[in-house]
Amino acid sequence: MFQSAIAFLETQGVPTPFATAIIRLLLGSICGGLIGLEREMKGRPAGLKTFSLVCMGATLVMVTNEFIYVNVANSTGDSARMAAQVISGIGFLGAGTIMTTGNDRVKGLTTAAALWVTAAIGIAIGTGFYFGGIAGLIVLYLSSFTYRYIDAVIVAKSRIMRIYVEGESEEFMLNLVGFFQKNEIRIISLVRKDENKWFLKDSAATIEMDLGRKRNHLEILDEIRKMKELRYIEEV
Known part of the structure; x- marks a missing residue:
């Protein structure tokens, strides 16, 4: 050709x-x-x-x-x-x-x-x-x-999951940590974020977790989205 x-x-x-x-x-x-x-x-x-x-x-x-x-x-x-x-x-x-x-x-x-x-x-x-x-x-x-x-x-089914989350108050972060403990999810690292937040008074963090076993990440995200005072969440 x-x-x-x-x-x-x-x-x-x-x-x-x-x-x-x-x-x-x-x-x-x-x-x-x-x-x-x-x-x-x-x-x-x-x-x-x-x-x-x-x-x-x-x-x-x-x-x-x-x-x-x-x-x-x-x-x-x-x-x-x-x-x-x-x-x-x-x-x-x-x-x-x-x-x-x-x-x-x-x-x-x-x-x-x-x-x-x-x-x-x-x-x-x-x-x-x-x-x-x-x-x-x-x-x-x-x-x-x-x-x-x-x-x-x-x-989507990896044991390690990393999310960025924003909540309307510190109470939301405490509830989120409680959610992880209840579901036997171990927090590997939690880094607080002060920049790029939607509102200055919001509480924001990047969290890396060990799920302990293979779980569907979308299901975990859906559960967190049901929590009160959630402003924003994404898997990163």
Whole structure:
């Protein structure tokens, strides 16, 4: 298919090296955009445009690297040098997507990892390894959806549970601790929070618990939601 597209451009008067570069750049942009689409639909910091640019950029680096290697350096030197720089350099962009929320929850690790893989796919496409780039895209999509489901099942029934909760008074916190004791739930850590509260007089905390046995987290959250003076609760 790709050879046919290159052949078509050649019939339009585009030299073979330039036709190849155009096809690779377009494919890199499309593959990156497809990866970013899944991230954007989940409201992550880096989305369709960012991933498309990363993949196309990595592809362009490899196309340029091939041009230099063949036409400037006369096939001498290290042909993988620029690829190595892309792999190491993409880290700064990935780091920019990682953040710690007000509830001490780290977000963006998956997006950072996806950016790194997107750069690798761009390198594969840029070197002409189309099968590797497309296969990487397919595996990434399949693993993303599969692992998201598995992760949700595991987390929902894990012994360890972490919540952020806000109540209207200190009495609510005392009642919450009493609820844990009644249900034989051991508190591992309880960190009081003074920032990001809905109301200044509210009582807020991040609580990590050992449930003692596998229990459904949603059922525990539903029980806590029935308590009086609860302002807000989420699992983190």
